[in-house]
Amino acid sequence: MPECPSVCTPQCTNCDKSQFQVRHRTLEKRFLPKFNILKHLSHDHKMAGQTLVPNVCSVFREDLFHDKVAIVTGGGTGIGKTITQELLHLGCKVMIASRKVERLKKAVTELKSTISRSSLADIDYLQCNIRNEDEVKNLMSQTIKQFGGINFLVNNGGGQFPSGAGDIRLKGWNAVVETNLTGTFLCCREVFNQWFKDHGGVIVNIIVDNFKGFPLMSHSGAARAGVENLTKSLSIEWAEYGVRINSVAPGGGIYSETAAANYANPTMIQSSIPRVPAKRNGTTEEISASVCFLLSPAATFISGETLRVDGGASLYKNKYEIPEHNKLPGYTWEKDLSSKL
Ligand SMILES: CCCCCCCCC/C=C/C(=O)SCCNC(=O)CCNC(=O)[C@H](O)C(C)(C)COP(=O)(O)OP(=O)(O)OC[C@H]1O[C@@H](n2cnc3c(N)ncnc32)[C@H](O)[C@@H]1OP(=O)(O)O
Numbered sequence: 340m341p342e343c344p345s346v347c348t349p350q351c352t353n354c355d356k357s358q359f360q361v362r363h364r365t366l367e368k369r370f371l372p373k374f375n376i377l378k379h380l381s382h383d384h385k386m387a388g389q390t391l392v393p394n395v396c397s398v399f400r401e402d403l404f405h406d407k408v409a410i411v412t413g414g415g416t417g418i419g420k421t422i423t424q425e426l427l428h429l430g431c432k433v434m435i436a437s438r439k440v441e442r443l444k445k446a447v448t449e450l451k452s453t454i455s456r457s458s459l460a461d462i463d464y465l466q467c468n469i470r471n472e473d474e475v476k477n478l479m480s481q482t483i484k485q486f487g488g489i490n491f492l493v494n495n496g497g498g499q500f501p502s503g504a505g506d507i508r509l510k511g512w513n514a515v516v517e518t519n520l521t522g523t524f525l526c527c528r529e530v531f532n533q534w535f536k537d538h539g540g541v542i543v544n545i546i547v548d549n550f551k552g553f554p555l556m557s558h559s560g561a562a563r564a565g566v567e568n569l570t571k572s573l574s575i576e577w578a579e580y581g582v583r584i585n586s587v588a589p590g591g592g593i594y595s596e597t598a599a600a601n602y603a604n605p606t607m608i609q610s611s612i613p614r615v616p617a618k619r620n621g622t623t624e625e626i627s628a629s630v631c632f633l634l635s636p637a638a639t640f641i642s643g644e645t646l647r648v649d650g651g652a653s654l655y656k657n658k659y660e661i662p663e664h665n666k667l668p669g670y671t672w673e674k675d676l677s678s679k680l
């Protein structure tokens with residue numbers, strides 16, 4: 340096995356778990372008293388030389404993106420923050436953007452301190468609600484001004500709330516569709532008009548595992564299906580401009596503190612584990628690695644594609660349990676069902 344080129348997360352002195360893995364387990368311990376996952380926690384993990392930010396240990400070459408500039412929406416938390424960390428590690432200049440400035444500021448301070456002096460990497464933030472056309476235009480123009488261009492756009496910012504479709508108000512439906520579909524469209528259109536049209540570039544859209552529908556999150560499932568199709572259309576329209584565009588569909592559940600905090604019951608993300616063939620949640624690092632792959636020259640012949648990163652979950656059981664019922668009777672010539680249909 341090749342040696343990791345960088346200093347990796349410290350290992351536990353009692354087992355082979357990294358600090359990063361242990362941090363996740365500790366959070367699971369807090370949130371998951373009802374789940375069986377705790378059986379894996381057999382002892383207290385002790386770390387030598389603890390640091391707050393886990394060191395990146397990317398599988399990619401450290402200078403892979405040393406001459407690149409990326410925008411990562413939602414880059415201050417969860418999956419987006421891990422993508423940002425890995426891009427920085429690979430030498431990229433990264434602009435992170437979302438609505439909450441305090442979170443962005445904190446992430447920039449934290450991640451800036453991890454950049455080595457010899458690296459060309461850099462990070463800054465801009466406040467941008469991707470639902471706001473002017474703010475999206477500003478994100479692109481300010482990034483070009485500050486970093487001299489844009490090579491990558493990672494449309495990661497997004498989300499939803501769980502609700503039966505019958506209870507979704509129009510305002511809530513619009514909020515989710517405007518965030519995930521319209522917001523992604525605006526970012527794609529603006530990066531194209533302001534930079535990619537003349538210079539090319541690569542886009543990766545983060546969607547969800549909606550391949551068997553997305554019950555209880557139907558607004559998000561519909562919006563992300565729109566993004567998947569947008570990905571296909573733009574891969575054709577913009578090929579002649581040197582633009583590649585793909586989607587990544589994380590599945591099962593990808594645990595982070597912020598993702599879990601979006602739900603009244605923070606164990607919801609872990610609740611999908613029994614329906615994942617891999618029998619675990621995915622990690623933010625696993626999503627980041629697939630994004631970096633799609634941005635990299637290893638993927639120069641891949642465009643218009645959606646990569647499922649889900650431990651096989653999209654092929655397996657649906658999370659939605661349908662109660663026993665007889666509300667959909669069969670049609671036969673013997674019985675007149677017209678009154679029941
Ligand atoms: C079950 C399956 C297992 C699922 C098992 C686990 C699978 C996980 C798969 C996916 C996981 C993730 O995506 S994890 C990542 C999650 N991260 C996020 O969701 C972060 C971003 N999300 C958001 O900001 C919000 O959810 C979003 C609605 C999109 C935008 O909110 P805003 O407040 O900005 O929007 P506004 O324009 O003010 O409109 C808010 C309106 O939305 C509606 N609304 C908002 N939150 C609501 C809520 N909790 N319940 C009802 N309705 C709500 C109301 O109508 C609100 O209006 P009023 O009534 O007037 O207030």
Ligand SMILES: NC(=O)C1=CN([C@@H]2O[C@H](COP(=O)(O)OP(=O)(O)OC[C@H]3O[C@@H](n4cnc5c(N)ncnc54)[C@H](OP(=O)(O)O)[C@@H]3O)[C@@H](O)[C@H]2O)C=CC1
Pocket residue numbers: 412413414415416417418419436437438439440442467468469470495496497498499518522545546547548588589590591592593594595597598601608
């Ligand atoms: N975690 C999971 O299991 C899965 C996640 N996903 C998707 O991955 C992406 C990242 O989620 P994750 O990291 O898990 O969760 P987080 O809640 O940590 O990330 C969501 C990010 O999106 C940003 N965001 C939300 N709305 C907007 C907006 N209108 N404009 C700009 N930024 C916005 C948020 O920042 P701010 O609040 O500052 O605006 C936040 O940084 C999301 O699209 C999510 O739906 C998909 C499948 C599974």
